[in-house]
Amino acid sequence: MSSAPTRRRPPWLLWIAVLAALLVAAPLVSVGTHVFSGGTGDTWAHLASTVLGDYVASTLWLCAGVGLGVAALGVGAAWLVTRHEFPGRASFEWALVLPLAMPSYVIAYVYTDFFQYVGPVQTALRAAFGWRKADYWFPDVRTLGGAALMFTLVLYPYVYMLARTAFLERAGGMIEVGRSLGLSPFRAFLRLSLPMARPAIAGGVALALMETLADYGTVSYFAVQTFTTGIYRAWFSLGDRVAAAQLALVLLAFVVAVLAFERVSRGGRRYHDTTLRQRGNPRVPLAGVKAAGAVIGCVLPLVAGFLLPAGLLLRMALTEGDAQFGERFFVLARNSMLVAGTTALLAVALALLIGYAARIHRGPVTRWAHRVVGLGYALPGSVIAVGVLIPVTRLDHALAALIGELTGHTPGLLFTGSIAALVYACLVRYLTAAVQAIDEGLGRITPNMDHAARSLGLSVGQTLRRVHLPMLRGSALTAGLLVFIDVMKELPATLVMRPFNFDTLATQTYTLASDERLTEASTAALAIVVVGLVPMVLLCRSIAKGRSA
Template identity: 75%
Template sequence: MQRALPFLSNFQTRRGAPLRTWALLAAGLMTAPLLAVALKVLTPGTGDTWAHLLDTVLPDYIRTTLWLCLGVGLGVTALGVGAAWLVTRHDFPGRSTFEWALLLPLAMPAYVMAYAYTDLLQYVGPVQSWLREAFGWRRADYWFPDVRSLGGAIVMFSLVLYPYVYMLARTAFLERGAGMIEAGRVLGLSPLQAFWRLSLPLARPAIAGGVALALMETLADYGTVSYFAVQTFTTGIYRAWFSLGDRTAAAQLAMVLLAFVVVVLVLERVSRGGSRFHDSSLRRSSSTRVRLPAVRGLLATLACLMPLVAGFLLPAGVMLHMAVTDAESPLSPRFFTLAGNSMLVAGSTALLATGLALLIAYAARLHPGGAMRWAHRVAGLGYALPGSVIAVGVLIPVTLLDHGLAAVLRDSFGWQVGLLLTGSIAALVYACVVRYLTAALQAVDSGLARITPRMEQAARMLGHTPTQTLRRVHLPLLRGSALTAALLVFIDVMKELPATLVMRPFNFDTLATQAYTLASDERLAEASAPALAIVVAGLLPLLVLSRQILKSAR
């Protein structure tokens, strides 16, 4: 049997060559948008738009983006680490509920929260109206912070994105250092000293990873910063492309934004060092939980309740109230058309992304070295790129391809077909697949890792080709992982705004674009129904994730 294995391996390599070829082509398609943006930057242009941006708004883009990242980084760290420390190391009323409920803000897109808080805190909103009625104030008698500002955007992103830090920090606190915490207590450290000297340093790589995810989501956002009139690179890319009509300037801004993303990823990698995140201890941290006295327990409950209320319950309640009290029924034919469009794009993307993830991950399993290893890595770069960058990168080659096809059809057959792919659903789905293939790859990779290679060896000895092995052996075992991958991609695409705004066909709106358009026109009540539908859709994967949280806590 051992002597047969090298022969079987060579046999598998020969028979799996077509599969590897298709996987390499798929990975190439996923990296084409990034290459297109890089090449567009190098092409000569008028330079007038870039010079104008450099002299006027580019310094503001850099300064605002840096302040936004700094504020969001501090906000998500404070909220996520604090909540994770409370639920893992202390017992207080509601702890078991908060352990999974603190994830709920992930279902709330940042731009939806921005709409809700704008309606709640604006001058004619209920909060300021109540203050004026209660104290008899007029406009000049008091000062109220403007939610539509850089500070407001930082708060919105912090409330929405802190669960990234909470999840990773909670896992790190549970799995690492329970014995060290007890040893520190024996040596006279107080709970706070044990946190600062032991738990926090051990969890630092996990916290850095969560902050990096939150910052990448912040850099990728368009709806919130645009609605709040905060000048960042994402809004600049959209303005350069559509308002100024300069694709080269948009590509140059996209590359600068990509440099920000690369810096975030490099800092996260450097901070991680050689740390690993697998469970290295047989002891769980439940034995080290401290039962808090009544007053401190109440304060801990309030501390966990505040981000949950501010990040999910309050904005969801505001949107629900507007949807119910709106004069127009939220279940109008237009609403179902928008929902159908969103499901069409999200469903098509989920199916394609899951299929490509199976192809690339399985080919990398058969050929773990050389080109396939790099193809597997670069195919997952899309998640690190903002949707606006991917949209620019997709439109450049798709437009060139369209012009080439139109020229060929015109010269060969005399057909005047115009642009076939630009502004089509196919181009939009392609951009979304590039953006969210990473989520599908991670789910499929984790499923394949649980399948022993002996299953493949047995299939080879029975004469199965790699394709037959994938279809008959792996796919039945990967059914759960594939469904998880499809679900994650589906929900992400339902919330996607920047790429959809740029790539959508004419007169084709989704729930996300409709909510953004109506909110931009200050029609918040009408925007509430599509926004609330996005939130409800985002709850589905969180329910699955919450079950895993509860299982891991036992």
């Protein structure tokens, strides 16, 4: 008796994955094609002869400062909490990730107000010592070095989290072997733990550098000439989209260089633990001066990166705050949540379909789609905005002309005149976060569940809806939450692509701070930080549960 023919799996999941990859790749293709289209080149020639060198130098120095800073803070903090025992270590282990909730442009505004001439620090110094302005020198925070410091304070948790995991996964037996060979704890760290954790550290530094390259609010407010500020200036001040695309392409070269740095830093190295001791890693007890030094080493980045700026924001919001707080503030919050919520829902839905397509259709097409979707997070928001706005604007005008000819009524700009284009840009930027969260959830579901469902006659769609979705609720919630928070903080793409008279908490914070109305900006900035605390609290709970004894 011959067996029944196997029913061919429907390709609709595969087509969705390919379509998502094409949508993510479209802005990059748009930027590349417009570099060589039209234009006289006068703007580019002017930029090349005047400010292009400054853009390159500033970007390189900024990346160097941030890379060294986040590596030093992140690795140092991770080494202290994983290999030493001192008062408060358990609390510091999870609290050190809190600065990630503080957007870099918010901390830049806060510290500018804190350290400016009429701020509390210099005012207290003059009152205490009777100084006048000409009697002392105080460093200016609004410099390239100050910008590097701001980025370091909020981005070091990327390195800290990855380095901490790497240090914990390397068994205590490896360190004990080093100690038995006469190595001190510090030399064992330099010669054993640090080389073994190098790939993780390089990955954390790469993430921090990509965030630095994508920033607009901090560098713009500090008047640091980078490619992001140049793209914004070329588009809005000079009105030259080709020059903006050319600058965006150069910025992409920096992103590619960062990714290449991360890959080269790995160097194909693989470290395998053969000690069979994955838990109970011994910590060196510290007492006296050493314990105090460890506490100070953990307190300083936590206070400077989160507690102090959050406290200053709260004080400003309560004492002065936004004079328009009320209906205007709730409109801003509604706009922010509308864009973030819509993007999060679409991202989770697409991530579910893309992840499930990779599970069902294992082949080069789905692998290619996954890799292309992953490019979105590596693209700065300003690059995505330029890549989206150019073709979408043309599509808007073509549709308006067509509808006008057919109906005699011009509908206006359907995409750029609404939040549709902005949501698309944010979706391209942050879809990766949702896909990674869903992939992790799907990876925990055994393939036997699929086989059992199919043996009961369920189709691919029915298996996804009735079997996998209930098991992926936690992963889907995490994915949506991550995308929601990222979009709430997104500034470059929102500034470029928001419809007329459509402001969000991020753009309101930037606008008020740019007008030197820092205390009024505190209300919207504090709201962004509070929303950002939600995933940080969840992450802290995860770290606390997975803490090594």
